[in-house]
Amino acid sequence: MQFHLNGFQPGDPEIADPAERIQASGAAGAVPEEVDVLIVGCGPAGLTLAAQLAQFPDIKTCVVEQKPGRLLVGQADGVACRTMEMFHAYGFSERVLKEACWVNETTFWKPDERWPEKIIRSGRVQDVEDGLSEFPHVILNQARIHDGFLDVMRKAPAKLEPHYSRRLLDLHVDPAAGTPDHAVTVRLERVDAGNEGKVETIKARYVVGCDGARSTVRKSIGRELHGDSANHAWGVMDVLAVTDFPDIRFKSLIQSAKDGSLLIIPREGGYMARLYVELAKLDAGERVANRNITAEDVIAKAQRILKPHTLEVKEIAWWSVYEIGQRLTDKFDDVPEADINARLPRIFIAGDACHTHSPKAGQGMNVSMQDAFNLGWKLAAVLRKKSAPSLLHSYSAERQAVAKELIEFDREWAGILASAAKAGGADAAKTQDYFVRHGRYTAGTATHYRPSVLTGTTAHQHLAQGFVIGTRFHSAPVIRLGDAKPVHLGHAAQADGRFRVYAFSPAEDPAAAGSAIRALCNFLTEARESPVRRYTPVGADIDSVIDLRAVFQQDHRELAIEAMPPLLLPRKGRYGLLDYEKMFCPDLKSGHDVFTMRGIDRKAGCMVVVRPDQYVANVLPLDDLAGLASYFDAFMLPAN
Secondary structure (H helix, E strand, O other): OEOOOOOOOOOOOOOOOHHHOOOOOOOOOOOOOEEEEEEEOOOHHHHHHHHHHOOOOOOOEEEEOOOOOOOOOOOOOEEOHHHHHHHHHHOOHHHHHHHOEEEOEEEEEEEOOOOOOOEEEEEEEEOOOOOOOOOOEEEOOHHHHHHHHHHHHHHOOOOOOOEOOEEEEEEEEOOOOOOOOOOEEEEEEEOOOOOOOOEEEEEEEEEEEOOOOOOHHHHHOOOOOEEOOOOEEEEEEEEEEEEOOOOOOOEEEEEOOOOOEEEEEEOOEOOEEEEEEEEEEOOOOOOHHHHOOOHHHHHHHHHHHHOOOOEEEEEEEEEEEEEEOOEEOOOOEOOOHHHOOOOOOOEEEOHHHOEEOOOOOOOHHHHHHHHHHHHHHHHHHHHOOOEOHHHHHHHHHHHHHHHHHHHHHHHHHHHHHOHHHOOOOOOHHHHHHHHHHOHHHHOOOOOOOOOOOOOOOOOOHHHEOOOOOOOEOOOOEEEEOOOOOEEEHHHHOOOOOOEEEEEEOOOOOOOOOOOHHHHHHHHHHHOOOOHHHHHOOOOOOOOOOEEEEEEOOOOHHHOOHHHOOHHHOOEEOOOOEEOOOOEEEEEOOOOEOHHHHOOEOOOOOEEEEEOOOOEEEEEEOOOOHHHHHHHHHOOEOOOO
């Protein structure tokens, strides 16, 4: 898509009239008196969490935001491959793919050895390695990401809208309140015209602070951000410009001899670009605001770095200056480490409220949304009495470790880019090498949860070497047996709170009376120990908690769907209609055999258990029925 040709216009670019592009957003009236979950902040983390909880009409959620309305421009823009996989689970990946700028290659520029005052291209690499994800790395204004989540919230069963113009005053937890009670009391001050100064009180079972680096929620639970103080200033701006720099539509990392570094990010619409401009090293204790840096200063610095190329800025859609510093809080909830066995968490923090860093690796928004995706399904499971409240301890344990890795990565990456602050200047070869070596990290696919109650050991990893336990479920092309449609196996997972069990069949006939697949289906349908029977509420669809999918080795034309076990053709809904989308075969015509691609043991087959947030929880032998039951028994509560 091409847009922004005659100036930047926020909102949906498919709507011709700019005046109609901005849909109304926000709930009217006062906030509720009591809710299950109060989300403070309408950034990426807050909206990811809200969109997840909005899927459950039996969970009462409220979202509050100090700003007067939805975000329209600026801030983050990089969307990692892993985040696109998450967007598909939420249902709006196709819209993002259509509107966004795809980052296909990254170029590197360095000073010309003969004329150091000029820059020359030193390298070009593929941005994402082949086969890493079915989705690309894309660039899209954070405001449009927000719009995607807001649309999901409006269409969801809970029909959720944020309450804008609310400033959090304070909150406290009643220590005497029992687990089911609304133990957290929150006071909000209205800042909208005509209601200034009015104080609203809301009681919540849980509060999640997604309120940024200066988080009031974080301060209320006594957490602090620790780490490096800001020591370098950068400028960022989205511009419509005319330039003879040839790589303006590529992601480009430019290191000059004397003027520092410049990172160019091509933006959606075909004409706009984002510039990250290295400005100056800050003195100890100095803040970037003390420098009084102007937009003209940022442009002038970018022009010097780009020499001998020219840059004529026609319009600035958004700009800011910021300080680089890497900070992290020690825990992401309100329970001290020493009290984990005695207390349950009531208050959580996510995103910038618990980790801050530079934006140049494109990880801030992405990691923040993954924080919320991790927490959302767990809150839903606890509130809907599918899991014990102790499950909530796993949020901080898992995500704090991920954030710590992010901080360490960002510190090194920011140092490499800040060439002007280092003796010897730029090292283009080192920059390119580091970028390539850490490609999986910047793509968002390197997260690896360690063994826990939710994540199994590697005892049977050899059965599915390509589905690494603790990492995200790496999708692959398959053919759906019911209609011969080419699909992606991972796209069976939606952001609906369900676990998935993918059963990969041995080479035998899966419809045979003695097949391993039939034995698994019989166990799940009939056995007293079956987690499907144990955890599915009476009257609910058989796949409403644990969703079984089967993958066969045969070509789809060799199998008879009508001969398959009934659990793979489940009757659902008020009419008991059959679900024909539970079985898959390799895409042999296109040469995509999922068993080969993901290292599945063809002789033995296996089960791959996948969490609601798309991470591989366990790999088990196909006949380890007790092991499958034991996994779910460790953290789930019997239905009804």
